[in-house]
Amino acid sequence: MANTFKELPLAEITLRKYEKPSAENERDLVKKFCLGLGLLQPGDSRDIIIDILLILLKSEKPIKSDELREEVIEYRKLMNLPLTGIAHSNIRRQLLRLKNLYLIEKKSDGYRITENTSLREILLQRIKPILLEQTYNRILEYAETIDKNVRKCAE
Known part of the structure; x- marks a missing residue:
């Protein structure tokens, strides 16, 4: 039986960069x-x-x-x-x-x-290591698998 690919993400995060914060309300x-x-x-x-x-x-x-x-x-x-x-x-x-x-x-x-705690601490202690790094590492695994199996690139 072939593996089925699930398109439901295990985690999801979107990041956008805006101008530096000012003394807005x-x-x-x-x-x-x-x-x-x-x-x-x-x-x-x-x-x-x-x-x-x-x-x-x-x-x-x-x-x-x-x-x-x-x-x-x-x-x-x-x-x-x-x-x-x-x-x-x-x-x-x-x-x-x-x-x-x-x-x-x-x-x-x-x-x-x-x-x-502060939002800064939440970003540093939870979002960065749990969401960002783990998501990035999984995408890197996909890239390596594609390079190995699709593009046939040497490591």
Whole structure:
């Protein structure tokens, strides 16, 4: 029986480089961070993930998803932003996306920034070694296999 190739990725990350951060407002800084990590697409109006991450960054204690949703609604009203993407299911989906990138973790009392640490530490300790290096190494394995089996290149 032939091996079947699964197109479902084991992990996925998109990186984008933007200009150096400036003293922008906090929402714009978080937006550029989300864009840089591929959590948000350029020009995407569905930007609720920015507000979710911003509220979690400012919170001193874990927040349950229902409470987080209410805070997001209040924040978006305060900022005169449209109340799109605030359905419970979408909030949970965005939380899962943040969790899959190791930015947040779920505890028994709610969601919080991973280990209550800095984003810099999360990038250095989790995203770089776990997602970036492992993904890069797997792509390198594909390149080596292609060179060996398809191109018949010597190593």
